[in-house]
Amino acid sequence: MSSALSPTSTSKRKLSTRRRGISHLPPYQSQESHDQALTAIRTFLKSRTNYDAFPVSFRLIVLDTKLNVKKALQCLLLNGVVSAPLWNSDTSTFAGMLTVLDIIHLIQYYYHTANWATAAADVETFRLESLRDIEKELGVATPPLHREHPASSLYDAAKLLIQTHARRLPLLDNDTDTGHEVIVSVLTQYRLLKFISINCIKEIQQLNLSLRKLKIGTYVSRDSAGSDNPYHPIATAKLSTTVFDVVHMFSERSISAVPVIDDDGVVLNMYETVDVITLVRLGAYQSLDLTISEALAKRSPDFPGVIICTASDSLGTLLELIKKRRVHRLVVVEGDEEEKRGGKKGRLLGIITLSDVLRYVIGAVAIGDAIEQEEEPPQKPDTPAPAP
Incomplete structure (x- = not known):
């Protein structure tokens, strides 16, 4: 075979x-060895933090929401990335992620509501902070502001990625001097699965x-x-x-x-x-x-x-x-x-x-249990709801 x-x-x-x-x-x-391998991988993820999955050397691109869309796109493409965290400089807070899907929504909006001459001119000045208005116009759900702490377990981060249907998860810490949020890195599904494939060689051979x-x-x-x-x-x-x-x-x-x-x-x-x-x-x-x-x-x-x-x-x-x-x-x-x-x-x-x-x-089972906990009445008002 x-x-x-x-x-x-x-x-x-x-x-x-x-x-x-x-x-x-x-x-x-x-089937028994397969199940044992999966259990071992899950146990491994529970014992490792998001910090452990960081590459030895990496760069983090953070975009100010005041930046216009065209410059933001140029920044992404020049750095070989397709998404980046957004930062609201007015409030010094994390403002979500800019993803390719945001640009797709913008294109769809202009295709239906304006001519291309208008689109070409507007994109020169259109700011990232206005993308959420476009989503409202299209009836698209606003992306949630999910985040995780770098010191939390990879298993918890993986569950949040699955629950929210997200392809990437921003990792935020707090500056002890200013009390402001600090964007440390972004954990992607690919980075997480590659971390598993590198560190769980014996278990993978049993799958x-x-x-x-x-x-x-x-x-x-x-x-x-x-x-x-x-x-x-x-x-x-x-x-x-x-x-x-x-x-x-x-x-x-x-x-x-x-x-x-x-x-x-x-x-x-x-x-x-x-x-x-x-x-x-x-x-x-x-x-x-x-x-x-x-x-x-x-x-x-x-x-x-x-x-x-x-x-x-x-x-x-x-x-x-x-x-x-x-x-x-x-x-x-x-x-x-x-x-x-x-x-x-x-x-x-x-x-x-x-x-x-x-x-x-x-x-x-683990993911289902976590979702049920989220849907319980408001003992946890800060718990993020799953994205559509």
Whole structure:
């Protein structure tokens, strides 16, 4: 029995696939050893703090809410990051996170309410503090101000990430001299999972059960065949889909990527929120009317590619991949087993996000218990509510 994790990249001329090699699953897979490994990983996270997951060297980008959107975007792109904490200099307080989704909401707002000439002029002066007004106009929930202390356990931080559907968690401390908040760092799902993969090598080797058996990720519903979206509940696009149609999917579903498929459902590429941000930075707002095929031609040639896997791959193999390279999501496609049963190799089956992986590793019972505690009457008025 074998499995493969593969990057797929699309150049401006044609689609090319680079195989990453084959990793063989052990002939015998024990549910008991799998469960023991998960318990050991959770115990390890409870014994480690957020400080422990800090890289040896890192930089922290913090943006003042008075900064205009265009300069903020330039700052993010020049530093190779897609989000940053916001700081209200008037009150000397943490003001949330600037994420790519905030910019997607801004684009959607201008597309519906103004012409592009107005948008181009406004973005030059539009301040980050006004983004929350845009969200109100669109009827989008305001992002919560969740945070965690650097000295709290990684297990608690992981639970908060899952409960709030957040991809990143700001870590704040208090200045003992001034009493003001201090932004220390930001813990991302990727950083947390990579920390696990580096420090729990023995346990990861025991996570040999397949993704199919563990039900990690979102998969195409069997009931969706013949419907308007045969890949429900997964949002998909074709090469002929317009960029703005995908932007609407990003905003409506709060997702950051959409698989691009052909008429047979075979995955060709991914279109991501970062691709849209590149257009905004270039001032090419009118490019939202381009097709995905045309937009992909403008993508940087250093795009890392689409990571695909099959449902036969193991959780351990996935975590090993996270240790070796930066991974944000995996696209599950039909492999040799499905092809033998009459399927189409490479056809979309599902998507696995880092949230899915972290949720499984932490455990639904622990997360469910924590959510129930949050929903109890107001003994804990400061406890943050889960984001929609």
